[in-house]
Amino acid sequence: MSFSRLPPEILQHIGSLAVGSAIADHASSGGNNSLMAAVNTQQALGLVNRKMQRIMDDHNSKVFHAFHPDFAPNLRAFITKWLPEPSSIDDAQRRYLKLHGGDNWTPLVGSNYQSIAIDNLNATSLQSVAIDSRVPGFSSSNNPHVFGLRFFNRWFASAALLARVAVPNLNLRSAHLRLPAQAEAFLFLEAIMAHNNKLRNLVVEADAAFHASKMPRPKIRLSKLSMDCCTYATMDTFVFRAPIAKVVADDSLQFFERLKTVRKFCIAAHTFSTSVPVWHWLLRLLHSLPNAEQVDFSLLDHVAEDFHPDAKFDVAHLPNLTDLTLSIHQVDARLLSKINAPKLRAIRIRTSTPIDSYGFCSPEHFPSLLYVTIQAPGTISGNCDTLGIQRHNYVHNISKHQPDLDYGEEMVAYIKPYVRRPRIATLKNAELVRKSTDVCNAFSPPPMKRTRLHE
Incomplete structure (x- = not known):
């Protein structure tokens, strides 16, 4: 043809x-x-x-793509990195963003050039958008206030570009946005989420700032991502990476409604503000993600908070979850035991308190677990026991003197057996396995036995 x-x-x-x-x-x-x-x-x-x-x-x-977008980001727990601490004096946060942004993270695309290109199109007919509204030079400036006054035209060009995407668009399905570390830019992000009710894939990456303490911390309000008068399509991907930002989650019910079909979810921010303890909100989030496959919830500001002993939560059933990353102030068996994830293969936990302080999960609580990374105070054995991992399945990773030492550093363990099977097989599957084994035995020759040394 x-x-x-x-x-x-x-x-x-x-x-x-x-x-x-x-x-x-x-x-x-x-x-x-x-x-x-x-x-x-x-x-x-x-x-x-x-x-x-x-x-x-x-x-x-x-379609308008100023760079090659990634609407299927990799949230694998065994290859990602921790969200760098704000006390880092090097460019750790920029390297973290470049790891996820890829080779096209460092070169910035001019905002004016993108605005001209969008003006030549019909912005209300776009189905997929990837724009870069970062301000050149801002992330490395020593004085953000002076930089803003001197290069006001750059800020204006960035805001004008975001305003073109924030218009209501019934056709927009996917958006990959790169934002400057500026509070006003996040207002446009809220408008983009609220005005585009058919949006199914959203990836947001906010630039780091060299001196974050000298500028107002940008924030995103989850209650502003939806409007009462609109009916929204459920999302497939929601990724928000902003090491400098604050997430305000006082009213998240409508936000949870849009996440019913999400497969990949990530919030990586500096601070998280909510009217309930973070672990309460996290459990409510997991209940609203029944189809999730990869979840990353990472915060830098580990604010101390108390578990409410009278709080009652049902178990969050996540049948498709394979990767889970948690970086919050407190993670222990009271939270982990409420997560039912039979296919969970990799888990990463970073916390400021010992995770074995409140008992352990039942043995084989995560029956498919293969890769574990934990950075928390306490012993290696206590960390693994909390996850319900039996000692003979992880002891090969460490020497005989290490299990009961107060390690306190990051530990990585591969869990045996490396080939995992479901905990409970149905009768039909068990019958198929038995028949296939019988067939293999019928057509395979007898095994060759070696002569033992004592024979």
């Missing part, structure tokens, strides 16, 4: 791949090169024939 006779769906897929590859290939070259490469590729494909020109025009009206 000739190229001109291919179905429009295939031609559109070819065009999308070509434009995406052009953006990715120029990701690390800096400046506006990635966006220019996308424009040049679209124009070149449009010269093939009229049919391809119409398809690329349709693609341009629905």
Whole structure:
């Protein structure tokens, strides 16, 4: 079949791949090169024939990517890194953001150039958006106030770009936003979430600041992400990474409603403000994520708080959860025992208090657990016992003198057996396993036995 006779769906897929590859290939070259490469590729494909020109025009009206977006971010607990502490004197937070942002994190795309490109399109027809509104030079400035006065035009260009995306759009499905570490920018983020009720994938990455203590801390209010008069589509991905930001979660009911079908969820911020203890809110969150596969909840400001002994919570059933990262002030068996995740493979816990202070989970509480990372005060054996891991399944990671030492540093353990099976097999599955074993035994030769040394 000739190229001109291919179905429009295939031609559109070819065009999308070509434009995406052009953006990715120029990701690390800096400046506006990635966006220019996308424009040049679209124009070149449009010269093939009229049919391809119409398809690329349709693609341009629905997609605007200033960089190569990632709407399926990796939240795997065994490869991610801890959210760096605010006391870090180096650029640890920038390296953390670059780890998740990829090669296209460092080069900034000009806000004015993006605004001009969006003005040439119909902003209300866009289905997928990836914009970079970060302000060049701000994250490395020694005095944010003086920088803001001197380079006011950069702030204005950043705000103008965000305002173009914050308009109500019934077609917007996916948005990957890179924001400056500025309080006003997060107001636009709230408007984007509230005005676009068909949004299903949201990835937000906020730039770090060199002197965060000299500027107002930006905040996102979860109660402002939805409006009472609107009906919202449930989301697939919600990722919010902002090491400098504060999350205000006093009223989160409508926010939880939008998360019913989320598969990947992440909040990585500096401070978390809520009217209840954080672990209460976290359990309510897990109850609203029945389809979650990867969850990351990391805070830098570990504010001390008390567990309410009279608080009653049902068990959060997460049948598809495979990766869990928790970095809060207190994590122990009272929280972990309320999480039912039979497929959980990797877990990362960072806390300021011993996790074995309030008993242990039942043995094999997480039956599929393979990878464990814990950074908490206490002994290695106490940390593993709290998770319900039996000693013979983790003792091979440490020497015989280490289990009962007050370690206090980060520990990594691989849990045996490395090939995990479900805790309870149904009768049908058990019968299939038995039959397959019988067939293998019937057609396989008898095993070759070696002569023992004493024979």
